Amino acid sequence: MPGTRIRLSTDGYAVVAADGPGVYPVIGEVRAGADPSNVKVIPGHVVYITTGGPVPEGADAVVQVENTLPVSSVGNGEHCVQIVVGAQKGQDIRPVGCDIMEGEVILKAGERIGYGEVGLLASVDRTRVKVYEQPVVAVLSTGDEIVDAAGGAAKLGPGYVMFHGFNPSLSPPFHALACASPHALWLALMFSLFISNSAVLLVHSR
Numbered sequence: 001m002p003g004t005r006i007r008l009s010t011d012g013y014a015v016v017a018a019d020g021p022g023v024y025p026v027i028g029e030v031r032a033g034a035d036p037s038n039v040k041v042i043p044g045h046v047v048y049i050t051t052g053g054p055v056p057e058g059a060d061a062v063v064q065v066e067n068t069l070p071v072s073s074v075g076n077g078e079h080c081v082q083i084v085v086g087a088q089k090g091q092d093i094r095p096v097g098c099d100i101m102e103g104e105v106i107l108k109a110g111e112r113i114g115y116g117e118v119g120l121l122a123s124v125d126r127t128r129v130k131v132y133e134q135p136v137v138a139v140l141s142t143g144d145e146i147v148d149a150a151g152g153a154a155k156l157g158p159g160y161v162m163f164h165g166f167n168p169s170l171s172p173p174f175h176a177l178a179c180a181s182p183h184a185l186w187l188a189l190m191f192s193l194f195i196s197n198s199a200v201l202l203v204h205s206r
Helices: 116-123 182-195
Strands: 011-013 022-030 046-049 063-066 069-070 080-083 135-140 147-148 162-164 174-177 196-203
Touching: 011 022, 011 080, 046 080, 135 182, 182 196
Parallel strands: 022 046, 135 174, 135 196, 147 162
Antiparallel strands: 011 046, 011 063, 022 080, 069 080
16 A cells, blocks of 8 residues: 555656756646546656646656746647756655555454554455454352442451452452342343343352
C-alpha cells in the first residue's frame, strides 16, 4: 500500500527528472481518483497532477506547483509551464508498497482491535476478520463461613475465617456471595450467566 505511485502533498507537474529546468508543454492532467493509463509523460513534456493523484507512466519525479511559472500558449497553441527548480528522481512520489509491503503482516492473532486497527484493515480492503469477544467473567464465592468484606472486621466471629472479595485486584462485573444454600447458589449462578459469558465458582466448606 499504496497500490500505485501517488502524489500526496501539493499539486504539481509530473516530469522526467533528467529534463531539468525549462519550459515544457503540458500534455495532460491526472486528478485524484483518476485512471492515469491514458496519460504518459515523455521527455520534454509534463503532466499536471493534483494532490493524491496517481503518477502517470513515464514520470519519475514531481515538481511542486510553487516551483513553476505559467507560460502563455506558444505559437502552436500548446499550454506550457516553466519548471524553475529541477527535481531529483523519485522526488515527491510515494512508491508502491511504501506504507505496507506485499506479504507484510499488519495485525497478528490476539491483538486487540480498536479504531486505528479498523482503519488499517479498511486501508487494505479487509472488511471482515475473525474476532473473539472479550470475556466477561462472574465470580461466585460459596461457603457459610464467608462474610462480605464491606462489613469490615466487626463481622468476623467464631467460625468466620474468610472475607468475600479476598483479592480486591479482581474486578469482575459480578462478585456474589452465594453461601452454601443450593437455592441461593442456583439464583446467583443463573444471574451471573445472564450478565456474563463465563463464571468462576469458588467453593469453600459448608
